[in-house]
Amino acid sequence: MSAYKNKFLLIQIVFCFISTFSIGQNLPSSKHKLIVIAHRGNHTNVPENTLASIDEAIKYGVDYVEVDLRTTKDGYLIIHHDGTVDRATNGKGKISDHTLEEIKKLQVFNQNKKTYKIPEFRDVLKLCKNKINIYLDFKDADVAQTWKQIQEAGMEKQIVVYINKKEQYPQWKSIAPQMPLMTSIPDEIKSTDQLSSFLNEIKISVIDNVVNPEMEKIIKEKKISTWLDVQSPTEGPASWDEAISKGVQGLQTDHPEALIEYLNKKGLR
Template sequence: MNIKKIILSIPVGLYCLTAFGQQSSATLPKCKNGFVVVAHRGSHLVKPENTVAAIEDAIRLGADYVEIDLRTTKDGHLMLSHNETVDGRTNGKGLVSEMTWEEISKLSVNSTDGQMYKIPTFKEALKACKGKINIYLDFKDADAAQAYQEIAEQGMEKSILVYLNKAGQYEAWRKTAPQMPLMGRLPENVHTREELKAFLSTTSLKAVDKASGAVLLAALKTEGVSVFLDAQSKDENPVKWKALMHEDVQGLQTDHPEALIGYLNQNGWRNGLKPQNP
């Protein structure tokens, strides 16, 4: 998710405080490593993004989460796609929301290794991840109740972190599954612990992907909110990783999971011991 389009800045109101009062019971999925590595769209520089193969390679590399993007077909099937269309990614063209699953299932995903790849359903992605890796679910365009039903059918309620992308998704998830951990972006006007507490009183998040300044980072840690920063880019490198790593940052989302994990292991930071920025 190179650009997050939603900023969770609209208070959900007193009604939500009452109706969704159980949200504080949400907890993040457990990780065996102290510093979290999120493989952006899977190991997509090795295998095509948002495919089972990309998920499996992220697992092989030892990532803690695989980030995948969820959308809905014309006939109501949940499947993986970052973009609104299949253009460029496959040998077909069209909006995901205007195509049936049968049409999409016949497409071939573009690749550079000569292998055949298909767009997976959400159920196929869940099965590939179960017991092996957590899911950072970029909730692009889908129904919370339907998604949660498929998650529950696989018994993976404790393995998913949902990233909110649109207005209304917070309320939908809190109504459907109050215990599900949610992630989003803080409003631009939140800088202090007092401002953070006021925001969290109406919009309870367990993780955010952007936070600047030692004061806000420390406040997030005190309030039990993890910070998983977006590092993904073509020119990721140790200098850029180190610039993002602060004592109150818990993880990075990356396009280069193998290199990042190697860098963390080399410096003894995989268990959460990280350098502090000047």
């Protein structure tokens, strides 16, 4: 191969590396090539969205823990997926109808008969600091109150916020403009032109779904990361390989320990 061709090839490799590295460049730092997100913590052996499930994710070197933020009747921020406590605890009713004191009396259902509680957001922040990043699914909470607790914990650079409603976007951009935001491509977006308009209006750092290769190209051109949800009853190597083949930067999983082991074996971690 000629010296000219060698030089040209080197330039191509360097350009690809820089382009890949710069995707999602305002996100919390990660030392891994492919980011692993523990969906509601590592809840294989302990209940979801508990301090124990977050501890399990930390133990196995997961990059992010995904947790769901909600608000009690008396205005406290807690971590719980559902809008009610019916499915996951021994209680009944909406979270918004319970005080923090009432929430703390509930026991989260578990397999190993230990007692687990619904945690406050401030306790999750304390546990995660300098150990694991947070993918915060912003279910039902006040932006200013949430940002204040994040600042008090010194966690400003360890969080990505998933916005569920369009109106949450201007609230976050007004109160915490530096916070990386994440969302899904709405179902009504069918064309690349529609996607471009959407991404010009909503300045985000991460998308969690891939519609087609043409749209993914636009997402990469705008230096937006893609973190796919791979959690499902049939989750495993086949679904992981399918997601990885799309060139994504992160995977959200119900089996973080197994996924990390798989990625390490393939040299993708």
